[in-house]
Amino acid sequence: MTKKVLRLVLGALVTALTLVGTALVGPASAAPAPAPARTVYYSASGYSAEADQAAQIWNSSVPNLRLVRGGSATIRIHATTGGGSRAYPCGLGCATIYIDSRDIAAGHSSLRIVAHEIGHGLGLPDTYNGICSYLMSGGSAGTSCRNPYPNAQEANRVNQLFAGGFGVSAVTSGGVYARG
Numbered sequence: 001m002t003k004k005v006l007r008l009v010l011g012a013l014v015t016a017l018t019l020v021g022t023a024l025v026g027p028a029s030a031a032p033a034p035a036p037a038r039t040v041y042y043s044a045s046g047y048s049a050e051a052d053q054a055a056q057i058w059n060s061s062v063p064n065l066r067l068v069r070g071g072s073a074t075i076r077i078h079a080t081t082g083g084g085s086r087a088y089p090c091g092l093g094c095a096t097i098y099i100d101s102r103d104i105a106a107g108h109s110s111l112r113i114v115a116h117e118i119g120h121g122l123g124l125p126d127t128y129n130g131i132c133s134y135l136m137s138g139g140s141a142g143t144s145c146r147n148p149y150p151n152a153q154e155a156n157r158v159n160q161l162f163a164g165g166f167g168v169s170a171v172t173s174g175g176v177y178a179r180g
């Protein structure tokens with residue numbers, strides 16, 4: 001091979017690599033599109049009206065989340081008696097929930113309890129800080145607290161988790177709603 005031919009081959013190779021590089025990198029202006037709201041299906045074999053209301057509350061508070069009844073439900077709500085209202089989270093958007101009729105008999109708001117337990121399925125832990133504006137303060141805010149809405153901090157946290165899309169690790173504990 002003469003030096004001239006070699007230069008031509010090298011020149012062609014550089015051109016080809018440059019083209020490949022451009023194709024791989026793509027135009028610099030392509031910003032990622034905002035992620036669509038993620039759908040989470042729920043079911044309720046008990047406290048059905050509260051479940052629908054709580055889902056509506058969460059949907060209106062968290063733009064990245066869309067709770068829908070039916071489908072292959074990953075948030076499953078059941079009625080029980082004794083043992084405390086509680087959630088067993090199984091990942092982001094996944095939890096088996098028990099609502100204890102004794103909590104409601106003791107004067108706690110059934111809607112607040114259901115919304116709180118769903119909160120565990122959406123990645124929030126208990127705070128038990130006694131402040132009614134926190135949905136995740138649970139029964140620590142007393143039976144007079146009827147607030148079923150997450151505050152801005154709680155809603156933002158869930159919105160952040162769901163912005164992360166699938167595969168986000170957000171398994172929390174879900175202790176009983178009313179302790180002691």
Ligand SMILES: [Zn+2]
Nearest residue numbers: 126138174175
């Ligand atoms: Zn809880």
